[in-house]
Amino acid sequence: MATCINVILSGGSGTRLWPLSRHKNPKQFLKIFQKKSLFQHTMLRNSNKVSDFMLITNETQLDMAQEQAKSIDLNIPYQISEPVGRNTAPAIALACMDLQEDSILFVTPSDQMIADDERYQTALDRAIFLAEKGYLVTFGIQPKHPETGFGYIEAAGEDVLKFREKPDLKTAKEYLASGNFYWNSGMFCFQAKTYLKELKKYHPEILAACEHAHQSKVAGQITYEAMAAIPDDSIDYAVLEKSKLVKTVPSDFEWTDLGSFDALIDYAQEKSLVNGIKKIEGAENALAFSKKLITTAGMDNFFLVETSDTILLLPIGESQEVKKIHNKIKKTNPELL
Secondary structure, three states: OOOEEEEEEEOOOOHHHOOOOEOOEOHHHOOOEOOEOHHHHHHHHHOOOOOEEEEEEEHHHHHHHHHHHHHOOOOOOEEEEEOOOOOHHHHHHHHHHOOOOOOEEEEEEOOOEEOOHHHHHHHHHHHHHHHHOOOEEEEEEOOOOOOOOOOEEEEEOOEEEEEEOOOOHHHHHHHHHHOOEEEEEEEEEEEHHHHHHHHHHHOHHHHHHHHHHHHOOEOOEOOHHHHHOOOOOOHHHHHHOOOOOEEEEEEOOOEEOOOOHHHHHHHHHHHOOEOOEEEOEOOOOEEEEOOOOOEOOOOOOEEEEEOOOOEEEEEOOOOOHHHHHHHHHHHHOHHHO
């Protein structure tokens, strides 16, 4: 069996979880999930499933990631520090270039929570089997409800028919009713040589720029100029939506990306695994992330987040508004990001 490397993508700042998540302490490193971070949970659940880890991140997060890995007695022997982000297609290409061509990459975000380890292992075993056959493998999550915040994979068994953008609620309900649509998990599995071959076929400009960047490393670091010259594109757009070698593994393990406060609230209420979230006194359905006593009368269905310099108050079910708030703060008080 070929070597399997868990390539962890960790570059985002989790803007939809502001003000908890900041540039200097993004959501994947917040130790609020059983006193561990999402990044640490990612490494722990994969540590007995892969040969080693590779981290792709930016310079700001590199030290934080290494420190958190060390604190759970795990190592990250491979790392790529990007001086500027160019999206997932180039990042994964650079990872492939750092590994043997037959190596299998199990690419995962750093900020998801997954349960049902046995089902997770079964899905990964199947993905590795398909990857060794020369396929680019995605993981399609069995949808639990009509979610508008995720992309979807339309499939017939393991054959991918089409990737779908985030739908409106009506379309999401139709997807759920059809029975052959899956949430796009953002996890992938393939051999390095397969991905590079398909990238050359469908987006040779990215491949050429990545090859130049990889060859021009200085002291193991990609230069800003070489990285900035790489076209910005996701693996979905650059390769997966075009390739004829794509398969999906329909997966029924428990999965969430915790990408919004509503998702975080649902997870906290269902699992009781989020440290710091508590019910607000005087309300039936109001919660707070705060160390202080929060009480109210005549108000309900809201969520309060308190940090040392900010208080955020929003209705439950309206957490998509945080992105708009974040964009406004970026103009008026960028120091708070």
